[in-house]
Amino acid sequence: MAxxxxxxxxxxxxxxxxxxxxxxxxxxxxxxxxxxFINGIHKASYLGVSVDFAEHRGYMPGDDIRRIDWRLYARxxxxxxxxxxxxxxxxxxxxxxxxxxxxxxxxxxxKLDYAKFLAASLTYLANQQRDRVGIVTFDSEIxxxxxxSAKHLDVVFHTIDRAIAGRPGLLGGxxxxxxxxxxxxxxxxxxxxxxxxxxxxxxxxxxxxxxxHDVMVFHVLDPAELEFPYDAASSFEDMESxxxxxxVPENLREQYKKLIxxxxxxxxxxxxxxxxxxxxxxxxxxxxxxxxxxxxxRERMARVR
Amino acid sequence: xxxxxxxxxxxxxALAVPVLLHLTHRERDQVVLFPSLMFLERVPYRSMRRQKIxxxxxxxxxxxxxxxxxxxxxxxxxxxxxxxxxxxxxGREIVLLLDRSYSMGYSDRWQQAQVAAREEINTLxxxxxxxxxLFEQRAEIGARSSVNHDSVYAAIARAEVGANITRFxxxxxxxxxxxxxxxFTEREVVLISDFQKNGWSGDExxxxxxGIRLRPLPxxxxxASNVTITSxxxxxxxxxxxxxxxxxxxxVNQSDLNVTNLLVTLELDGREVATQQIDIAASGTxxxxxDPFIVGEDQLRGTVRISDDALLQDNMFHFTVSSGQLVSVLxxxxxxxxxxxxxxxxxxxxxxNTPTFVTETITVRDxxxxxxxxxxxVILNDTAPFDGPAxxxxxxxxxxxxxxxxxxxxxxxxxxxxxxxxxxxxxxPTARLSSRNNVLGYVDYSHPVFDxxxxxxxxxxxxxxxxxxxxxxxxxxxxxxxxxxxxxVALAERRIGQGHVLVWAxxxxxxxxxLALKPVYLPFVHQLVKHLGKYVEPIEWHTTAQVLDVAxxxxxxxxxxxxxxxxxxxxxxTGVRLPITGTDSTVLLELAHxxxxxxxxxxxxxxxxxxxxxxxxxxxxxxxxxxPQELASSVTxxxxxxxxxxxVLHERSPDDAEGQQALWRYLLVAxxxxxxxxxxxxxxxxxxxx
Numbered sequence: 001m002a003x004x005x006x007x008x009x010x011x012x013x014x015x016x017x018x019x020x021x022x023x024x025x026x027x028x029x030x031x032x033x034x035x036x037f038i039n040g041i042h043k044a045s046y047l048g049v050s051v052d053f054a055e056h057r058g059y060m061p062g063d064d065i066r067r068i069d070w071r072l073y074a075r076x077x078x079x080x081x082x083x084x085x086x087x088x089x090x091x092x093x094x095x096x097x098x099x100x101x102x103x104x105x106x107x108x109x110x111k112l113d114y115a116k117f118l119a120a121s122l123t124y125l126a127n128q129q130r131d132r133v134g135i136v137t138f139d140s141e142i143x144x145x146x147x148x149s150a151k152h153l154d155v156v157f158h159t160i161d162r163a164i165a166g167r168p169g170l171l172g173g174x175x176x177x178x179x180x181x182x183x184x185x186x187x188x189x190x191x192x193x194x195x196x197x198x199x200x201x202x203x204x205x206x207x208x209x210x211x212x213h214d215v216m217v218f219h220v221l222d223p224a225e226l227e228f229p230y231d232a233a234s235s236f237e238d239m240e241s242x243x244x245x246x247x248v249p250e251n252l253r254e255q256y257k258k259l260i261x262x263x264x265x266x267x268x269x270x271x272x273x274x275x276x277x278x279x280x281x282x283x284x285x286x287x288x289x290x291x292x293x294x295x296x297x298r299e300r301m302a303r304v305r
Numbered sequence: 306x307x308x309x310x311x312x313x314x315x316x317x318x319a320l321a322v323p324v325l326l327h328l329t330h331r332e333r334d335q336v337v338l339f340p341s342l343m344f345l346e347r348v349p350y351r352s353m354r355r356q357k358i359x360x361x362x363x364x365x366x367x368x369x370x371x372x373x374x375x376x377x378x379x380x381x382x383x384x385x386x387x388x389x390x391x392x393x394x395x396g397r398e399i400v401l402l403l404d405r406s407y408s409m410g411y412s413d414r415w416q417q418a419q420v421a422a423r424e425e426i427n428t429l430x431x432x433x434x435x436x437x438x439l440f441e442q443r444a445e446i447g448a449r450s451s452v453n454h455d456s457v458y459a460a461i462a463r464a465e466v467g468a469n470i471t472r473f474x475x476x477x478x479x480x481x482x483x484x485x486x487x488x489f490t491e492r493e494v495v496l497i498s499d500f501q502k503n504g505w506s507g508d509e510x511x512x513x514x515x516g517i518r519l520r521p522l523p524x525x526x527x528x529a530s531n532v533t534i535t536s537x538x539x540x541x542x543x544x545x546x547x548x549x550x551x552x553x554x555x556x557v558n559q560s561d562l563n564v565t566n567l568l569v570t571l572e573l574d575g576r577e578v579a580t581q582q583i584d585i586a587a588s589g590t591x592x593x594x595x596d597p598f599i600v601g602e603d604q605l606r607g608t609v610r611i612s613d614d615a616l617l618q619d620n621m622f623h624f625t626v627s628s629g630q631l632v633s634v635l636x637x638x639x640x641x642x643x644x645x646x647x648x649x650x651x652x653x654x655x656x657x658n659t660p661t662f663v664t665e666t667i668t669v670r671d672x673x674x675x676x677x678x679x680x681x682x683v684i685l686n687d688t689a690p691f692d693g694p695a696x697x698x699x700x701x702x703x704x705x706x707x708x709x710x711x712x713x714x715x716x717x718x719x720x721x722x723x724x725x726x727x728x729x730x731x732x733x734p735t736a737r738l739s740s741r742n743n744v745l746g747y748v749d750y751s752h753p754v755f756d757x758x759x760x761x762x763x764x765x766x767x768x769x770x771x772x773x774x775x776x777x778x779x780x781x782x783x784x785x786x787x788x789x790x791x792x793x794v795a796l797a798e799r800r801i802g803q804g805h806v807l808v809w810a811x812x813x814x815x816x817x818x819x820l821a822l823k824p825v826y827l828p829f830v831h832q833l834v835k836h837l838g839k840y841v842e843p844i845e846w847h848t849t850a851q852v853l854d855v856a857x858x859x860x861x862x863x864x865x866x867x868x869x870x871x872x873x874x875x876x877x878x879t880g881v882r883l884p885i886t887g888t889d890s891t892v893l894l895e896l897a898h899x900x901x902x903x904x905x906x907x908x909x910x911x912x913x914x915x916x917x918x919x920x921x922x923x924x925x926x927x928x929x930x931x932x933p934q935e936l937a938s939s940v941t942x943x944x945x946x947x948x949x950x951x952x953v954l955h956e957r958s959p960d961d962a963e964g965q966q967a968l969w970r971y972l973l974v975a976x977x978x979x980x981x982x983x984x985x986x987x988x989x990x991x992x993x994x995x
Contacts, residue, residue, distance in 0.1 A: 101340035111340075195341040225340060234335040238342040245342060252348040259344040 056080040091148040091186025092126035092133050094119040095178065096160070099139040099169020100240045101193055105283075106224030112165045114283040115191045115220050119160050121291055122189050127153045135159050136181065138174035139167045145181060168240035171196050175204035185212040194219050198266040202274070209274050216298070217271055217278040219264065226282060228256045309380030309963045316375045320368060360990060366983040373976035381972070382963040396432030397491030400480040401425055401457070404498035405464055406441040406471040407618040407899075408925045409524070411499070411531070415466050417524045418497050422461045425495050425522070426454050436483055437461060440476035441469035442850050446483075468618060468849045468899040470925040471504030477511040477519075477940055484517050496937075497522045502929040505936055513941045521933035530614050531559040532567060532585060533926040534622040537609055539845065541658050544599055548628040551597040554609040558585040559926055564614075571595045572608040600628050604916050606901055619926040623901060623918035624845040632838040635680045636666040639688045639716040646714065646814045647686050649821035653830040660840050662831075674698040680707060681838035687714030687812065691722040700726060704802030708837020713775040714812040727808050728799035729779035734817075736773075743771040746790035754786060754796075754807075754832045764828055769820035771795075774811040805837055846918040847896055855885060855892040855904060858915065866892060872908035878919070 059068055059079035069082045096119050102112040109117075123133045127150075134148030135156045144163075146155050171192065182188065188208050194201050208215045223229075230249035237244045264280050271278035279294045281287075308314065339345070403422050409415045422437070429435055437447035437457050448460035477494070484492040494513070498504070500523050513519060533556065540551040552571055558564050563586055570580045579595045593609075610621045634654055636647050647666055654662040667676060669688045672695040677683065683702065689711060690696060703709050703726065711717075713731050724730060745766045750759040758764040766787075777794040779785055786807075787796040799806045811817045813830065820826050834840075847853065855873065859866040866873065868887065875883045878900025885892050885904070896902065902917040963969075 104338070104340040193340060195343050222340070230337060232335055234337045236337050236339045236342060236345060239338050239340050241342075243342060244336065245345065247337075247345060252345070255348045256344055259347060263344070 054083045056082060090126075090129075090131045091182070091184055092123065092131040093148050093182060093186060093188050094123055094133075094135045094156070094160075095175070095188055095190045095192075096135060096137045096163060097139070097169055097171075097190075097192030098137045098143060098163045098165050099193075100165050100167055101169065101195055102220070103165030104193075104222055104225070104239060106222050106229075109283050110165075111193055111220045111222055111283055112163065114281065114287065115218070116160050116163065117287050118218055118220070118281065118291065119189070119191055120157060121287060123153065123156050123160075126187070131187070136178055137163050138169070138178075139165075140170040140173065142174050142177060147181070148186060169195075171201055171204045176207065179207050179211060182208065182211060182213060185214075187214045187216070189216045189218060191218040191220060193221060193225075194263075194267060198263065198270055201267060202270040205271070205276060206274055209276060215276045216294075217267075217276055218294075219267065219278065219280045221260075221280060221282060223282055223284045226257070226260060228253045306381055307384050307959065309382065309959055311379060313375060313379040316378070317372065319375075320371055322371075360986075363983065363986055363990065366979055366986065370976045370979035370983060373972045373979065377969040377972035377976060380963050381968050382959065382966045383968075384962070396430060396434065396489060397493065398434040398436075398484060398487045398489040399425070399429070399493045399495055400436045400438055400483050402438050402440055402444075402476045402480055402494060402496045402498070403447070403461070403464060404441070404471060404476075404496075404504075404524075405439050405467050406501070406504070406925055407466055407468050407921050408471060408499055408501055408616065408928060410466040410618055411616040411928065414499055414524050419461055419464070421497050421522050421524065423458060425497075426450075426457050426461075429454055434487070434489065436480075438476055438479055438483075439464050440472070440479075441467045442472045442475075443469075444476035444479045446479070466618075468897065468921045470850075470922045471498065471501045473498070473504045473936065474509035474511055477509070477513075481511060481513055481517065485514065490516065492516055493518045493520060495520050495522060496933075497524060499524050499928070500930045500933050500936065501925070501927070502931040503924050503927055505931055507939065511940055517941070519937045519941050521937050523930070523933050530562045530564050531616045531619070531926065531928065532564055532611055532614055533557050533559055533616075533619040533923055534609055534611060535923045535926075537607075537622050537624050537845070539626060540597075541661070542597070543631070543658075543661050547599050547601045549597045550600050550626055552595045552607065552609070554593045554595075554622065556583070556585060556591045556593060556611070557926075558587060558589050558591075559928060561587045563587050568612045569593045570610045572610060573598065574606050600626055602628055606916055606918065616926065616928075618899060618921050619923060621899075622846070622920055623899070625901075625916050625918045626845055627843065630660050630840055630843070632660045632662050632681045632834060632840055633679055634662050634664045634834055634838070635676065635683045636664060636686055637669050637672050637683060637688055637690070638666060638686045640668050640670055641716075646812070646816070648814065649826065650684065650686060650813050650830065653827045654834065656827060657831060659842065660835070660838075662834060669695070672698070674701070677702045677707070681840075682708040682710065682834050684710045684712065684834075685717075686712045687716045689713075689717045689720065689723055689727075691726050692720045696722050696726070700801070703804035703806055706803035706839070708804055708834070708839070709806045710833055710837060711806065711808045712813050713777070713808065713810050714814075714817065717775070726799075726801065726806055728781065728784045728797040728806065729777055729794070729808070731778070731808075731810065732776045734773050734775050743774065743789040743791055743793075744769065745771075745787055745795055746792070747788040749786045752786050752798075753836045754829075757828060757832060758825070764825040765823075766825055766829070768825065769818055769823050771811050771818040771820075773817040777808060777810045807833060807837060809833075846920050849896055849899055849919055849921050851896045851919075853894050853896065853917070855894050855915075856887070866906070868892065870908050871906035873904055873906050876903040876905065878902065 056069060056072065057080065059081050063081050067081045067083075069080050072078075072080045096115060098112060102115060103110055105111070105113075119135065123135070127133050130150065132148035132150050133152055133156050135144070135146045137143045137145075137159065144159050146152050146159050169192075171194070175190075190205060190208075205215060205217065228249060230247075230253075233246065233248040235244045236247045268278050268280075277294070277298050279290070279297075281290050401422055403418060405415075409418060426435055434450065435454055435457050436449045437460050438444050439447045439460075447464060448456045450457045473496070476496075480494045484494065494517065496519060498521070500521070534554055535557050536555050538553045538555070540553065542549040542551075554569060554571075556567075556569065563584070565584045567583050567585060568580055569583060571578050578598065581593050581595070583591050583593060585591045598605075604625050604627045607624050607626055608621055609624075613620060636650060638647050651664055651666060654664045669685075669690045672690055674694075677698055680702070683699065691699065699709060709726070711727060715734065717731070719731060748755050748758070748766055750756060755766075758766060771789060774789065774793065774795070777797060779794055779797050784797045784799055785794050786798055787794075789795050789810075793810070794808075795810050797808045797810075799808075811820075813821065815821045820829070855875075856866045868885075873885045873892065875885050875894055877883060878898045883894075885894055887893050894902070894904070896917070896919045899919055899921045902919060904915040904917070906912050
């Protein structure tokens, strides 16, 4: 297997996305990417039935009387309930944007392929943690939905594998409908290229947060979208709407880069305010490196929180 | 300006194509798929190249090339050719062919022709060039003009009707050669004539190149009567020492009108001697015979004249007449001749008056110098008296210019002196073999004796059977004029001094051959005697445009012309004195006018004036016309399409005009040049962009 050494994280080896593109088995890809990670890096976001004691709290009407710590009642003459930390069996769902713009590639891996690998890796990782895994694909509508389940890893992989970028996409509507699916709090990984206004995006994503979900936002962009490396004056065609406009790239490259940077900055700021993890993934960057960097940052942030 | 295919001009609407190409082509030739134009649409500045022409020279080159291509395919041409000529070259060149043949003297045709010629010159501009060509049988340049056309006007005014016939060929050929050297694009030949049918045979092989037009201007006269004296014939009768001549004039009515009470007058030496009044039906002929008159050795000038009609030149016919040359023939027969050995000869020479043969028959014993005096020809019929005084007399006679015919019959005997006179020697008569008759096998038809028999059906000399002949051996093979079929000599000639000797190796009676019984006998004998007697048929008149050898005419009349000594001068019918030049053997004189020419030799000891009657060629009197359009078409190879009044204009069809101007070629070449420049320029620009 070809690998390249990245200088940002010494000692870690990362896989070139172009190499991953040659591997058809998605599970294998995910395993390659995730196997080097620390197992059980994340904790359950809520308390459950577990052996690890978490804390005592005062009894409130409605609490199960079996959970009253009678020894403490004996010492203090007050009713306290014992709580334990649950570290597994969380719901993990990938919300994957398969709109047409995700099919864009400037030469290497397309954004959708990159997003697929990302989704597969995260699902595999979650499955390793014994979380329930599920997936929802959407463009302007919800295309496929796999409810989270401990047994759904293969189904999720299969769903990811079948996803194609076919139709124009829209964030607001599909995400609003998805809130009905995720009743139980869990971890949501939203993967998209976010070609919408930051406010619209935030409004849609904020609903998940309001439901108590732990939301991770992965913004996948092609290098061409970030750098705009075109020279020749050409007609640029919108992949989703088909609209064309003649462009002389050299005249507007800087302005474009400035606009896309403003866009990502606005998203980062908004998501941060909502305690939503947000990261821009350049499809030319190795997936495992990006994933590692993201999860590391997330871990650090979690400690702060 | 007009277009042969104007609908193609709609293609100019396609000019929008290069414009659109300029505005959009470079952006549209490459489409880049991009996930979203969300941010690109927010950029106010998109593509300034789409909204303005980036390279004006390239754009203009493409537009110009396209316009030129469309124009070329629309096949433009200028409708106003005069303006075209002025535009391109600053003028046009015309050649004015003015017919001055004597038929143009009919009625007021000549005046009409002069007016038409002047009007044609009036249409010329200051940049135009005109050449006046006067033509009849020949063509000559009358005048050429450039800025000022006065010289042409003057030449038209000076020009007169000539005495010759119409021939279009030389005039058209001259016009062609003038215009082919012209640098003008607009070249035209204007032919002013009465367009006589006789002037154009169709075999002239004159063909104008493209770009030279022929515009005929037919001159039409009023229809009036025209009687022509076509010829005059003479019947001569010996009268004492002179001749009695009866003149017969032949007249033809060339018009469709009956002519009555026409006076026909015979003038001799300027005096009217007889007048007759006749009627001639339309298109009919008449013969007018005048009473005979006596003619001596002196030349008599005569004219047959009729009363004036529309065409004056053919109303008179001039001639000169003198006593015909009498040929005196002496027939010498043996002392004891066969009874009728000279019978056929004498009878043959008694027939005819051109010339009149005066014959005398004597026996050989009577032959002497005195009897030879005044003789032109001596015929020794079956005798050969070459020894003794008679022989000497004969030698002297021949040496002085006399003619001698020796007929070798049964009685003739060879003497050595005969070799001084005869062209060879003869032997004994051949045996008469009934089964092997001889015929004439070879005849020198180029010899004056036989040239009249040269034409087909003009006498079969081989029809005569020869039973016997004398073998004749010539000293010079070239002297043989005729041979028998067995190769033996039949007729041989020898020249002694100024005279000729002929030897006939058989007889001229019916004993040794049956030649005397054949129709060819009489002309054969006449030819023999005419040749020996140096008879020259008198010429009563000549025709205009003939060129005469004056020296030979003097020689025929017995005078030797020496240029330096005699200093000959010709006086024309108009009274002009023309010095005659040439060599002693050839002195040429062109007969240009109708009437009497006089040739004087003032330098000679005795000035012997020679009068020549000259008449215009009567074929010109036939005024039948040809179709001018037909003539123009055959010369230019193009159809004449429109007739305007009396003037036939050579209007060109749009196809012709476009074909001649061929402007599309220039436009196409210009378009190709522009496209080449466009290719070079756009390549340079492309390389610069890369």
